[in-house]
Amino acid sequence: MQTMPRTVKVAIIGSGLAGLTAAYLLTKPSEDEDPGFDVHLFEKTSTFGMDSFSISLPLPGQDQDWRVDVPMRSFQGGYYRQLITLYKHLGVKFAPRDFSYSFSLLSTSEKGRHITAEIIYNGSSGLGGVSMPSTLDNSKADLGLTLRAASKAWTTGLFVLWSIHVLFCYLRLLWLSIPVVRSAGIETMTYKAWVKQTHPTGLLARWTGFDDVWTEFTHAIMVPLFSAVCTAPEQEILDHPVEEFLDYIWLTLGTHHYVVVDGVRDVVGRLVSTVRNVHLSHLISSIQADPDDPDLVSVHCTNADGLKTYSGFHHIIFATQANRAVPLLSSYASSLPHEKRIRREAAEEQMRCLEKFTYRSTLVINHTDETLLPDDTRDHRDLNLIYTRAGALITTKTVSPQCLPSSYTMATHILPRPQGFPAHLPSVFQTTDPIVEPREGRILSVAKLERAVLTLESKQALKEFYCAKDRKWWPGPCEEALGRLQGAGRLRDSGPGIWICGSFAYPGIPLLEGCVVSARLVVERGLYKSEGVRPKHPPW
Structure with missing residues (x-):
């Protein structure tokens, strides 16, 4: 007598890259059809979370529109190895985009606001070198020819000397980022403590002024750069674990930046192509033990039709922010019957752990206001980082509900015009963490x-x-495993599996790579293992 194939029902909460990756993996065929996964993907917005903030701009005279990804989804070779492998597997087209950068100081006075470029970096993984900011390249017309030539020679000499200093700082930074060279205790060291520890103290450094140059380099260049990468204010960059910054520097050395050719919408479409049960505009209010079977879970949510309940889930995958998962876990723990004390305690442990992850607000504004760029157009680059000096007073004219505190670094991306975009229309910019509101x-x-x-x-x-054993910060595999709280005890008994994935659930700066790897581990080392599934092929 032939038995019916077993079906395992899985709810995935959140449709960012982590949720989409988990859904994609679970809907791929396995060696046999027992069990099959009935995947339900829940998203509170009307579109998939990974693409929910993106916008479409009309292209006059064309049938297609200009899709602008929000936030910018660039990624860099070396740091995003599994993301790149996944994109290749899916057939997603991406192209190198080695951004150039400007670093500019925002200041205010009675005469108004000024954005003055201090550093110009021409990209190409360092091969483009640096350029002289316009403030050093201004010839004074009221001077005679001889004085103008002397002034030009003087400023050029200063710029060359400064460039040499920066080059030595960069080479020293690369040296200090090599894993075998790093200081003892680097795993628990903050960036601020590392800067203090690595401050040059030798006689030669003091005599040449390199000690002051290193201090300037680590604060005026590195802090704004990582403030933009992490979308975090200055103090949180100073308090950030430095090991992750050094990993980022080491792993991206000599690699390209990339962007997806057809935008995030193309990635989303490929990932959800095999997912049958998609629940958009479903705001989940709680998850609870199934009243008919406490070994299963029910998802309670609201949509345009009112309250809805989806029951019978064997597994819940939280692919959302840690702080959003906590109240849902709380509702689940509260709903468990008294005899399920061990499961309740496991869920409560997950909650306490998730509460230790920190989140900060970030704003992304698409606009056509060129005044959020350096004042001199000669200083404009692909990415324009704008910051204030510590303790600088920014007048109230620059403060609004659509701005963040001046301790953030404002990053304005000059979006490349698509083919067919009329020349008479203004350029479009994307500003992340504005400290000045567009007009x-x-x-x-x-x-x-x-x-x-x-x-x-x-x-x-x-x-x-x-957790990982023998983790190597150069290309090569390491032994990865889920931590003890993953599954909320599912790997030890037959209760529902509660799994956590997302950018924060993987080592390093929380970025797209963490979404992909954590989702893969949850599926392969969590759901597959607990259900006895043998994957037909490697994930990608």
Whole structure:
């Protein structure tokens, strides 16, 4: 007598890259049809989370539109190895885009606001070198020819000397980022402590002024750069674990930046192509033990039709922010009957661990206001980082509900015009973490998001969700495993599996790579293992 194939029902909460990756893996064929996964993907917005903030701009005279990804989804070779492998497997087209950068100081006075470029970096993984900012390249017309030539020679000489200093700082930074060279105790050291520890103290450094140059380099260049990468304010960059910054520097050395050719919408379409049960515009209010079977879970949510309940889930995958998962876990723990005390305690442990992850607000504004760029057009680059000096007073004219505190670094991306975009139309810019509001009437869209920011506490908490043996920070495999809190005891008994994935659930700066790897581990080392599934092929 032939038995009916067993079906395992899985709810995935969140449709960012982590949720989409998990859904994609679970709907791929396995060696046999027992069990099959009945995957339900829940998203509170009307579109998939990975693409929910993106906007479409009409192209006059064309049938297609200009899709602008929000936030910018660039990625870099070396740091995003599994993301790149996944994209290749899916057939997603991506191309190198080695961004150039400007670093500019925002200041205010009675005469108004000024954005003055201090550093120009021409990209190409360092091969483009640096350029002289316009403030050093201004010839004074009231001077005679001889004085102008002397002034030009003087400023050029200063710039060359400064460039040599920066080059030596960069080479020293690369040396200090090599894993075998790093200081003892680097795993628990903050960036601020590392800067202090690595401050040059030798006689030669003091005599040449290199000690002061290193201090300037680590604060005026590195802090704004990582403030933009992490979308976090200055103080949180100073308190950030430095090991992850050094990993980022080491792993991206000599690699290209990439962007997806057809945008995030193409990635989303490929990942959900095999997912049958998609529930958009479903705001989940609680998850609870199934009243008919406490070994299963029910998902309670609201949509345009009112309250809805989806029952019978064997597994729940939280592919959402840590702080959003906590109240849902709380509702689940509260719903468990008294005799399920061990499961309740497991869920409560997950909650306490998730509460240790920190999130900060971030804003992404698409607009056509060129005043959020350096004042001199000669200083404009692909990515324009704008910051204030510590303690600088920014007048109230620059403060609005659509701005963040001046301790953030504002990053304005000059979006490349698509083919066919009329020349008479203004350029479009994307500003992340604005500390100055675009002018009224120039704003195209405003997206308010939250971003995980790594701390020493959350770095320690991560070990409960992810662990690795013999981790190597150069290309090569390492033995990865789920932490003891993953599954909420599912690997030890037959209860529902509660799994956690997302950018924060993987070592390093919380970025797209963490979404992909954590989702893969949850599926392969969690659901597959607990259900006895043998994958037909490697994931990608």
